[in-house]
Amino acid sequence: MIDSLIKFLDSSPCNFLAVDTARRLLLNAGFAERRLADSLADVKAGDRFFVTKNDSAIFAVTVGEKAPCETGFKIIAAHSDSPCFRVKPAAEIPGEGGVLRLNTEVYGGPILYTWFDRPLSLAGRVILRGSDALHPVTRLLHIKRPLLTIPHLAIHFNRAVNDGNPLSKQRDMLPIIAILNNNLEANGFLLRLVADELGVAKGDILDFDLMLYDTQGACRFGVNNEFISSGRLDDLSMAHAALMAITSATDTQATCVAAIFDNEETGSGTKQGAASPVLASLLERINGAIGGDSERFAMAVQRSFMISADNAHAYHPNYPGKYDPTNHPSLGGGPCVKINANCKYMTDAHSAAIFRALCDGAGVNCQYFVNHSDVAGGSTLGNILTAQVDIEGVDVGNPILAMHSARETASVADHEAMTRVMTHFFTNV
Numbered sequence: 268m269i270d271s272l273i274k275f276l277d278s279s280p281c282n283f284l285a286v287d288t289a290r291r292l293l294l295n296a297g298f299a300e301r302r303l304a305d306s307l308a309d310v311k312a313g314d315r316f317f318v319t320k321n322d323s324a325i326f327a328v329t330v331g332e333k334a335p336c337e338t339g340f341k342i343i344a345a346h347s348d349s350p351c352f353r354v355k356p357a358a359e360i361p362g363e364g365g366v367l368r369l370n371t372e373v374y375g376g377p378i379l380y381t382w383f384d385r386p387l388s389l390a391g392r393v394i395l396r397g398s399d400a401l402h403p404v405t406r407l408l409h410i411k412r413p414l415l416t417i418p419h420l421a422i423h424f425n426r427a428v429n430d431g432n433p434l435s436k437q438r439d440m441l442p443i444i445a446i447l448n449n450n451l452e453a454n455g456f457l458l459r460l461v462a463d464e465l466g467v468a469k470g471d472i473l474d475f476d477l478m479l480y481d482t483q484g485a486c487r488f489g490v491n492n493e494f495i496s497s498g499r500l501d502d503l504s505m506a507h508a509a510l511m512a513i514t515s516a517t518d519t520q521a522t523c524v525a526a527i528f529d530n531e532e533t534g535s536g537t538k539q540g541a542a543s544p545v546l547a548s549l550l551e552r553i554n555g556a557i558g559g560d561s562e563r564f565a566m567a568v569q570r571s572f573m574i575s576a577d578n579a580h581a582y583h584p585n586y587p588g589k590y591d592p593t594n595h596p597s598l599g600g601g602p603c604v605k606i607n608a609n610c611k612y613m614t615d616a617h618s619a620a621i622f623r624a625l626c627d628g629a630g631v632n633c634q635y636f637v638n639h640s641d642v643a644g645g646s647t648l649g650n651i652l653t654a655q656v657d658i659e660g661v662d663v664g665n666p667i668l669a670m671h672s673a674r675e676t677a678s679v680a681d682h683e684a685m686t687r688v689m690t691h692f693f694t695n696v
Contacts, residue, residue: 339570350375375532573660581666601632613649
Protein backbone atom coordinates (compact mmCIF):
# COMPACT_ATOMS: atom_id res chain seq x y z
CA MET A 268 0.00 0.00 0.00
CA ILE A 269 2.65 2.55 1.01
CA ASP A 270 4.93 1.57 -1.87
CA SER A 271 1.98 2.27 -4.16
CA LEU A 272 1.48 5.68 -2.55
CA ILE A 273 5.16 6.59 -2.93
CA LYS A 274 5.11 5.56 -6.58
CA PHE A 275 1.92 7.59 -7.08
CA LEU A 276 3.49 10.68 -5.49
CA ASP A 277 6.72 10.42 -7.49
CA SER A 278 4.77 10.01 -10.74
CA SER A 279 2.58 13.04 -9.96
CA PRO A 280 4.74 16.19 -9.72
CA CYS A 281 1.76 18.37 -10.71
CA ASN A 282 -1.99 18.16 -11.25
CA PHE A 283 -1.78 17.06 -14.89
CA LEU A 284 0.65 14.25 -14.15
CA ALA A 285 -1.42 13.22 -11.11
CA VAL A 286 -4.48 12.74 -13.30
CA ASP A 287 -2.45 10.87 -15.90
CA THR A 288 -1.09 8.58 -13.16
CA ALA A 289 -4.64 8.02 -11.89
CA ARG A 290 -5.79 7.35 -15.43
CA ARG A 291 -3.19 4.62 -15.94
CA LEU A 292 -3.98 3.12 -12.54
CA LEU A 293 -7.67 2.90 -13.43
CA LEU A 294 -7.01 1.42 -16.86
CA ASN A 295 -4.86 -1.26 -15.26
CA ALA A 296 -7.75 -2.02 -12.88
CA GLY A 297 -10.15 -2.63 -15.77
CA PHE A 298 -11.90 0.75 -15.93
CA ALA A 299 -12.90 1.99 -19.39
CA GLU A 300 -12.02 5.51 -20.46
CA ARG A 301 -14.99 7.60 -21.59
CA ARG A 302 -15.26 11.20 -22.75
CA LEU A 303 -17.59 13.80 -21.32
CA ALA A 304 -18.13 15.06 -24.86
CA ASP A 305 -19.57 11.68 -25.90
CA SER A 306 -22.91 10.12 -25.00
CA LEU A 307 -23.13 8.18 -21.75
CA ALA A 308 -26.58 6.81 -22.62
CA ASP A 309 -25.22 3.25 -22.85
CA VAL A 310 -23.99 3.18 -19.25
CA LYS A 311 -25.45 0.21 -17.36
CA ALA A 312 -25.23 -1.56 -14.02
CA GLY A 313 -21.82 -3.09 -13.39
CA ASP A 314 -19.93 -0.68 -15.66
CA ARG A 315 -16.62 0.70 -14.42
CA PHE A 316 -15.41 3.79 -16.24
CA PHE A 317 -13.76 7.17 -15.79
CA VAL A 318 -13.81 10.59 -17.42
CA THR A 319 -11.39 13.50 -17.21
CA LYS A 320 -11.82 17.27 -17.35
CA ASN A 321 -9.14 19.66 -18.58
CA ASP A 322 -6.51 16.91 -18.12
CA SER A 323 -6.39 17.89 -14.44
CA ALA A 324 -9.55 16.41 -12.87
CA ILE A 325 -10.72 12.80 -13.03
CA PHE A 326 -13.93 11.02 -12.02
CA ALA A 327 -14.00 7.23 -11.62
CA VAL A 328 -17.37 5.45 -11.46
CA THR A 329 -18.59 1.97 -10.62
CA VAL A 330 -22.27 1.72 -11.57
CA GLY A 331 -24.24 -0.10 -8.91
CA GLU A 332 -26.63 -3.00 -9.35
CA LYS A 333 -29.51 -0.96 -7.92
CA ALA A 334 -30.91 2.32 -9.19
CA PRO A 335 -29.49 5.47 -7.55
CA CYS A 336 -32.99 6.44 -6.38
CA GLU A 337 -32.89 3.36 -4.15
CA THR A 338 -29.35 3.54 -2.80
CA GLY A 339 -28.13 7.06 -3.48
CA PHE A 340 -24.62 7.78 -4.74
CA LYS A 341 -21.52 7.11 -2.65
CA ILE A 342 -18.92 9.76 -3.39
CA ILE A 343 -15.38 10.39 -2.23
CA ALA A 344 -13.92 13.76 -3.26
CA ALA A 345 -10.29 14.87 -3.22
CA HIS A 346 -8.13 17.23 -5.29
CA SER A 347 -5.15 16.93 -7.62
CA ASP A 348 -3.43 20.29 -7.13
CA SER A 349 -0.92 21.47 -4.53
CA PRO A 350 0.73 24.84 -3.88
CA CYS A 351 3.70 25.43 -6.18
CA PHE A 352 5.27 27.87 -8.63
CA ARG A 353 3.90 28.27 -12.14
CA VAL A 354 6.07 29.44 -15.02
CA LYS A 355 4.92 32.65 -16.69
CA PRO A 356 4.90 33.22 -20.46
CA ALA A 357 8.06 34.81 -21.88
CA ALA A 358 9.74 33.50 -18.75
CA GLU A 359 13.43 34.09 -19.46
CA ILE A 360 15.13 36.76 -17.33
CA PRO A 361 18.85 37.12 -18.12
CA GLY A 362 20.77 38.84 -15.35
CA GLU A 363 24.11 40.29 -14.37
CA GLY A 364 26.76 37.62 -14.10
CA GLY A 365 25.28 35.68 -17.01
CA VAL A 366 22.80 33.69 -14.92
CA LEU A 367 19.42 32.94 -16.50
CA ARG A 368 16.32 32.95 -14.31
CA LEU A 369 12.74 31.96 -15.07
CA ASN A 370 9.85 34.25 -14.23
CA THR A 371 7.26 32.47 -12.08
CA GLU A 372 4.15 33.21 -10.06
CA VAL A 373 2.96 31.53 -6.92
CA TYR A 374 0.10 29.05 -7.21
CA GLY A 375 -1.93 28.64 -4.02
CA GLY A 376 -0.38 29.20 -0.61
CA PRO A 377 3.00 27.46 -0.29
CA ILE A 378 5.41 27.94 2.61
CA LEU A 379 7.88 29.91 0.54
CA TYR A 380 10.99 29.27 2.65
CA THR A 381 10.74 25.53 2.11
CA TRP A 382 11.37 25.93 -1.63
CA PHE A 383 14.83 27.47 -1.28
CA ASP A 384 18.00 25.59 -2.30
CA ARG A 385 16.26 22.44 -3.52
CA PRO A 386 16.91 20.64 -6.82
CA LEU A 387 13.84 21.53 -8.88
CA SER A 388 12.54 20.64 -12.30
CA LEU A 389 9.59 21.25 -14.63
CA ALA A 390 6.35 19.33 -15.17
CA GLY A 391 2.99 20.09 -16.72
CA ARG A 392 1.32 20.11 -20.11
CA VAL A 393 2.31 21.63 -23.44
CA ILE A 394 -0.20 22.60 -26.13
CA LEU A 395 0.84 21.98 -29.74
CA ARG A 396 -0.68 22.89 -33.08
CA GLY A 397 -3.37 20.47 -34.17
CA SER A 398 -5.46 19.84 -37.26
CA ASP A 399 -7.22 23.18 -36.79
CA ALA A 400 -7.34 26.08 -34.34
CA LEU A 401 -10.08 24.52 -32.20
CA HIS A 402 -8.32 21.18 -31.80
CA PRO A 403 -4.77 21.66 -30.51
CA VAL A 404 -2.78 18.67 -29.27
CA THR A 405 -1.86 18.21 -25.61
CA ARG A 406 1.42 16.61 -24.52
CA LEU A 407 2.47 16.02 -20.92
CA LEU A 408 5.95 17.02 -19.79
CA HIS A 409 7.84 15.51 -16.85
CA ILE A 410 11.52 16.41 -16.84
CA LYS A 411 12.92 14.07 -14.21
CA ARG A 412 16.42 15.52 -13.90
CA PRO A 413 17.20 18.56 -11.71
CA LEU A 414 17.12 21.75 -13.77
CA LEU A 415 16.62 24.65 -11.40
CA THR A 416 17.00 25.95 -7.88
CA ILE A 417 15.78 28.99 -5.98
CA PRO A 418 18.97 30.12 -4.22
CA HIS A 419 18.73 31.78 -0.85
CA LEU A 420 20.71 34.92 -0.07
CA ALA A 421 23.75 34.09 2.07
CA ILE A 422 23.42 34.91 5.75
CA HIS A 423 26.45 37.19 5.45
CA PHE A 424 24.28 39.64 3.47
CA ASN A 425 21.32 39.40 5.83
CA ARG A 426 22.43 38.67 9.39
CA ALA A 427 18.84 38.92 10.64
CA VAL A 428 17.51 36.27 8.27
CA ASN A 429 16.78 33.85 11.13
CA ASP A 430 14.85 36.53 12.99
CA GLY A 431 12.28 36.84 10.24
CA ASN A 432 12.72 37.80 6.62
CA PRO A 433 9.75 39.03 4.57
CA LEU A 434 9.93 37.65 1.05
CA SER A 435 8.97 39.16 -2.27
CA LYS A 436 7.40 36.55 -4.51
CA GLN A 437 8.59 38.44 -7.58
CA ARG A 438 12.15 39.18 -6.44
CA ASP A 439 13.21 36.47 -4.00
CA MET A 440 11.52 33.36 -5.42
CA LEU A 441 12.79 33.23 -9.00
CA PRO A 442 14.70 30.05 -9.92
CA ILE A 443 17.99 29.94 -11.82
CA ILE A 444 18.30 27.48 -14.70
CA ALA A 445 21.47 28.19 -16.73
CA ILE A 446 24.66 30.17 -17.21
CA LEU A 447 24.52 32.06 -20.46
CA ASN A 448 27.48 31.92 -22.85
CA ASN A 449 28.16 32.25 -26.55
CA ASN A 450 26.33 28.97 -27.23
CA LEU A 451 23.28 29.68 -25.09
CA GLU A 452 20.88 32.56 -25.67
CA ALA A 453 18.13 33.65 -23.33
CA ASN A 454 15.60 34.49 -26.03
CA GLY A 455 13.40 31.43 -26.63
CA PHE A 456 15.45 29.30 -24.22
CA LEU A 457 12.50 27.69 -22.45
CA LEU A 458 10.61 26.80 -25.62
CA ARG A 459 13.76 25.26 -27.11
CA LEU A 460 14.22 23.20 -23.95
CA VAL A 461 10.61 22.00 -23.99
CA ALA A 462 10.71 21.24 -27.72
CA ASP A 463 13.85 19.16 -27.28
CA GLU A 464 12.34 17.23 -24.36
CA LEU A 465 9.18 16.40 -26.33
CA GLY A 466 10.87 15.89 -29.67
CA VAL A 467 8.71 18.50 -31.41
CA ALA A 468 9.36 21.65 -33.41
CA LYS A 469 9.65 24.80 -31.31
CA GLY A 470 7.26 26.56 -33.68
CA ASP A 471 4.54 24.01 -32.98
CA ILE A 472 4.33 24.98 -29.30
CA LEU A 473 1.34 27.26 -28.82
CA ASP A 474 1.25 27.48 -25.00
CA PHE A 475 1.99 25.59 -21.81
CA ASP A 476 1.04 25.05 -18.17
CA LEU A 477 4.38 24.35 -16.48
CA MET A 478 5.12 24.11 -12.75
CA LEU A 479 8.23 23.74 -10.65
CA TYR A 480 8.54 20.63 -8.50
CA ASP A 481 11.04 19.20 -6.04
CA THR A 482 12.92 16.32 -7.68
CA GLN A 483 13.64 14.59 -4.38
CA GLY A 484 11.35 11.58 -4.22
CA ALA A 485 8.89 10.57 -1.54
CA CYS A 486 10.28 8.35 1.19
CA ARG A 487 9.60 6.72 4.53
CA PHE A 488 11.54 7.68 7.65
CA GLY A 489 11.51 7.19 11.40
CA VAL A 490 13.05 4.51 13.56
CA ASN A 491 10.30 2.13 12.46
CA ASN A 492 9.70 3.72 9.03
CA GLU A 493 6.46 5.04 10.45
CA PHE A 494 6.47 8.43 8.65
CA ILE A 495 6.09 9.49 5.02
CA SER A 496 7.94 12.55 3.71
CA SER A 497 6.93 14.02 0.36
CA GLY A 498 5.69 17.01 -1.47
CA ARG A 499 2.00 17.12 -2.39
CA LEU A 500 0.73 14.79 0.34
CA ASP A 501 -1.98 17.43 0.54
CA ASP A 502 -3.98 16.20 -1.26
CA LEU A 503 -2.54 13.41 -3.38
CA SER A 504 -2.50 11.03 -0.44
CA MET A 505 -6.29 11.32 -0.20
CA ALA A 506 -6.62 11.00 -3.98
CA HIS A 507 -4.57 7.82 -3.83
CA ALA A 508 -6.70 6.39 -1.01
CA ALA A 509 -9.87 7.17 -3.00
CA LEU A 510 -8.45 5.44 -6.08
CA MET A 511 -7.47 2.38 -4.05
CA ALA A 512 -11.02 2.24 -2.71
CA ILE A 513 -12.80 2.64 -6.07
CA THR A 514 -10.66 -0.01 -7.75
CA SER A 515 -11.64 -2.39 -4.95
CA ALA A 516 -15.34 -1.62 -5.39
CA THR A 517 -16.78 -4.45 -7.51
CA ASP A 518 -20.36 -5.71 -7.71
CA THR A 519 -21.60 -2.87 -5.51
CA GLN A 520 -25.28 -2.19 -4.90
CA ALA A 521 -24.81 1.59 -4.99
CA THR A 522 -23.11 3.67 -7.66
CA CYS A 523 -19.72 4.76 -6.32
CA VAL A 524 -17.72 7.76 -7.51
CA ALA A 525 -14.16 8.86 -6.77
CA ALA A 526 -14.06 12.54 -7.78
CA ILE A 527 -10.65 14.20 -7.93
CA PHE A 528 -11.04 17.88 -8.69
CA ASP A 529 -8.47 20.52 -9.58
CA ASN A 530 -7.83 24.04 -8.28
CA GLU A 531 -8.92 23.52 -4.68
CA GLU A 532 -5.86 25.49 -3.58
CA THR A 533 -7.11 28.56 -5.44
CA GLY A 534 -10.80 28.36 -4.49
CA SER A 535 -12.19 25.68 -6.86
CA GLY A 536 -13.74 28.28 -9.16
CA THR A 537 -12.84 26.68 -12.49
CA LYS A 538 -14.58 24.34 -14.92
CA GLN A 539 -12.58 21.47 -13.40
CA GLY A 540 -13.01 22.66 -9.82
CA ALA A 541 -15.50 21.66 -7.15
CA ALA A 542 -17.51 24.86 -7.67
CA SER A 543 -18.34 23.82 -11.24
CA PRO A 544 -21.34 21.66 -12.22
CA VAL A 545 -19.11 18.89 -13.61
CA LEU A 546 -19.90 16.34 -10.88
CA ALA A 547 -23.61 17.17 -10.71
CA SER A 548 -23.87 16.84 -14.48
CA LEU A 549 -22.06 13.49 -14.46
CA LEU A 550 -24.32 12.08 -11.73
CA GLU A 551 -27.43 13.26 -13.58
CA ARG A 552 -26.25 11.63 -16.82
CA ILE A 553 -25.55 8.32 -15.05
CA ASN A 554 -28.98 8.45 -13.45
CA GLY A 555 -30.62 9.11 -16.80
CA ALA A 556 -28.71 6.32 -18.52
CA ILE A 557 -30.11 3.70 -16.16
CA GLY A 558 -33.69 4.83 -16.39
CA GLY A 559 -33.94 7.60 -13.83
CA ASP A 560 -35.87 10.82 -14.49
CA SER A 561 -35.42 14.18 -12.72
CA GLU A 562 -37.63 13.10 -9.82
CA ARG A 563 -35.64 9.92 -9.31
CA PHE A 564 -32.42 11.92 -9.53
CA ALA A 565 -33.64 14.23 -6.76
CA MET A 566 -34.44 11.16 -4.67
CA ALA A 567 -30.99 9.72 -5.39
CA VAL A 568 -29.25 12.89 -4.26
CA GLN A 569 -31.19 12.94 -1.00
CA ARG A 570 -30.11 9.34 -0.31
CA SER A 571 -26.46 10.01 -1.14
CA PHE A 572 -23.43 10.56 1.04
CA MET A 573 -20.10 12.16 0.29
CA ILE A 574 -16.73 11.95 2.01
CA SER A 575 -14.76 15.11 1.23
CA ALA A 576 -11.17 14.05 1.88
CA ASP A 577 -8.60 16.80 2.33
CA ASN A 578 -5.80 16.50 4.86
CA ALA A 579 -5.92 17.98 8.36
CA HIS A 580 -3.35 19.53 10.69
CA ALA A 581 -1.56 17.07 12.94
CA TYR A 582 -0.56 18.17 16.43
CA HIS A 583 2.89 19.79 16.23
CA PRO A 584 4.86 19.16 19.42
CA ASN A 585 6.84 22.41 19.01
CA TYR A 586 3.73 24.62 18.76
CA PRO A 587 1.10 23.35 21.22
CA GLY A 588 -0.44 26.81 21.55
CA LYS A 589 -1.70 26.70 17.97
CA TYR A 590 -4.07 23.80 18.64
CA ASP A 591 -7.41 23.30 20.28
CA PRO A 592 -6.78 21.94 23.80
CA THR A 593 -9.06 18.90 23.40
CA ASN A 594 -9.38 18.27 19.64
CA HIS A 595 -5.91 17.99 18.09
CA PRO A 596 -5.33 14.85 16.01
CA SER A 597 -2.02 13.03 16.33
CA LEU A 598 0.10 11.40 13.66
CA GLY A 599 -0.71 7.70 13.68
CA GLY A 600 -3.99 8.21 15.53
CA GLY A 601 -6.21 7.57 12.51
CA PRO A 602 -8.36 9.63 10.13
CA CYS A 603 -10.00 12.71 11.57
CA VAL A 604 -13.31 14.46 11.14
CA LYS A 605 -12.97 18.20 10.52
CA ILE A 606 -15.45 20.43 12.38
CA ASN A 607 -16.03 24.20 12.33
CA ALA A 608 -18.78 26.08 14.16
CA ASN A 609 -18.93 28.71 11.39
CA CYS A 610 -19.55 26.05 8.74
CA LYS A 611 -16.19 26.23 6.97
CA TYR A 612 -16.64 22.46 6.70
CA MET A 613 -19.77 20.59 5.67
CA THR A 614 -19.55 18.35 8.73
CA ASP A 615 -22.41 18.27 11.21
CA ALA A 616 -23.16 15.85 14.03
CA HIS A 617 -25.16 13.54 11.77
CA SER A 618 -22.51 13.24 9.06
CA ALA A 619 -19.71 13.00 11.64
CA ALA A 620 -21.56 10.12 13.28
CA ILE A 621 -21.80 8.34 9.93
CA PHE A 622 -18.06 8.63 9.35
CA ARG A 623 -17.28 7.48 12.85
CA ALA A 624 -19.50 4.43 12.28
CA LEU A 625 -17.64 3.78 9.02
CA CYS A 626 -14.36 3.87 10.94
CA ASP A 627 -15.80 1.45 13.50
CA GLY A 628 -16.88 -0.88 10.72
CA ALA A 629 -13.39 -0.77 9.19
CA GLY A 630 -11.72 -1.33 12.56
CA VAL A 631 -10.07 2.08 12.45
CA ASN A 632 -9.66 4.73 15.14
CA CYS A 633 -11.33 8.09 14.46
CA GLN A 634 -10.03 11.50 15.56
CA TYR A 635 -11.43 15.03 15.46
CA PHE A 636 -9.91 18.30 14.31
CA VAL A 637 -11.31 21.63 15.49
CA ASN A 638 -9.43 24.90 15.19
CA HIS A 639 -8.09 26.73 18.23
CA SER A 640 -10.71 29.42 18.72
CA ASP A 641 -8.12 32.19 18.27
CA VAL A 642 -6.64 30.67 15.08
CA ALA A 643 -8.54 31.05 11.83
CA GLY A 644 -8.85 27.93 9.71
CA GLY A 645 -9.40 27.28 6.03
CA SER A 646 -12.12 25.62 4.02
CA THR A 647 -12.15 22.77 1.55
CA LEU A 648 -14.22 20.86 -1.00
CA GLY A 649 -17.29 19.95 1.04
CA ASN A 650 -19.19 23.20 1.26
CA ILE A 651 -18.20 24.18 -2.27
CA LEU A 652 -19.64 20.96 -3.65
CA THR A 653 -22.92 21.33 -1.76
CA ALA A 654 -23.52 24.54 -3.70
CA GLN A 655 -23.79 22.33 -6.79
CA VAL A 656 -25.27 19.12 -5.36
CA ASP A 657 -27.68 19.07 -2.42
CA ILE A 658 -25.93 16.18 -0.73
CA GLU A 659 -25.07 15.18 2.81
CA GLY A 660 -21.42 14.67 3.61
CA VAL A 661 -18.49 15.05 5.93
CA ASP A 662 -15.10 16.75 5.65
CA VAL A 663 -12.32 14.47 6.79
CA GLY A 664 -8.59 14.02 6.30
CA ASN A 665 -5.48 12.44 7.64
CA PRO A 666 -3.37 14.56 10.00
CA ILE A 667 -0.12 15.83 8.49
CA LEU A 668 2.67 18.18 9.57
CA ALA A 669 3.96 21.18 7.59
CA MET A 670 0.92 21.44 5.35
CA HIS A 671 1.79 23.38 2.17
CA SER A 672 5.51 22.93 2.69
CA ALA A 673 7.61 21.71 -0.23
CA ARG A 674 7.78 18.51 1.85
CA GLU A 675 5.03 17.45 4.21
CA THR A 676 5.01 14.66 6.80
CA ALA A 677 2.32 12.03 7.29
CA SER A 678 1.88 8.71 9.06
CA VAL A 679 2.04 5.35 7.30
CA ALA A 680 -0.60 3.92 9.64
CA ASP A 681 -3.01 6.78 8.96
CA HIS A 682 -2.84 6.29 5.19
CA GLU A 683 -3.50 2.59 5.53
CA ALA A 684 -6.39 3.32 7.90
CA MET A 685 -8.03 5.91 5.64
CA THR A 686 -7.81 3.56 2.69
CA ARG A 687 -9.57 0.86 4.72
CA VAL A 688 -12.35 3.27 5.70
CA MET A 689 -12.90 4.42 2.12
CA THR A 690 -12.92 0.85 0.83
CA HIS A 691 -15.40 -0.13 3.54
CA PHE A 692 -17.62 2.81 2.54
CA PHE A 693 -17.72 1.72 -1.10
CA THR A 694 -17.95 -2.03 -0.66
CA ASN A 695 -19.58 -2.96 2.65
CA VAL A 696 -22.24 -0.37 3.46
